[in-house]
Amino acid sequence: MIDKTALTAFIEKQLEGTDLYLVELAVTSGNDIKVEIDSDTSVDIDQCVKLTREIEDEFDRDVEDYELEIGSSGITSPFKVKRQYVKNIGNDVEVLTKDGKKLKGMLKSADDQGFTIVTEEKVKPEGARRPVVEKVETTFPYGDVKYTKYLLQF
Numbered sequence: 001m002i003d004k005t006a007l008t009a010f011i012e013k014q015l016e017g018t019d020l021y022l023v024e025l026a027v028t029s030g031n032d033i034k035v036e037i038d039s040d041t042s043v044d045i046d047q048c049v050k051l052t053r054e055i056e057d058e059f060d061r062d063v064e065d066y067e068l069e070i071g072s073s074g075i076t077s078p079f080k081v082k083r084q085y086v087k088n089i090g091n092d093v094e095v096l097t098k099d100g101k102k103l104k105g106m107l108k109s110a111d112d113q114g115f116t117i118v119t120e121e122k123v124k125p126e127g128a129r130r131p132v133v134e135k136v137e138t139t140f141p142y143g144d145v146k147y148t149k150y151l152l153q154f
Contacts, residue, residue, distance in 0.1 A: 002027050002066055014054050023073050023080050031066035036073050040087050043072035078147035085110035092151040104151055114141040
């Protein structure tokens, strides 16, 4: 089986100095390798082809046969690494909490501990006839959500 640690280190070295980064690497017992990359700007097919060739040059298929798939993180895919959160600061996101609550709002910040979104909630102030919309900030540790993803709106 392909050494996942060595492959991870190799991929990260190849992506050094670019705005590309490794999101996920999966290696099955049958040597099916799936590499998911993302970028602070965009990922194009040529970058995926280049990385494929670099991996194939380093990890000889004659020594150990494997199936290799490299792709970019989809626009509607859940965020998997902190850098994806940082990339999307200022964008609208959808968050599904572990208790099943779905929130939609603007991603305000992200750091090593978690991220903050700003949502709009209707609140009826005491003595008022009508509710008003207030902006509410909510901070989540990364482990407290099932997923966070870019909110694609038309």
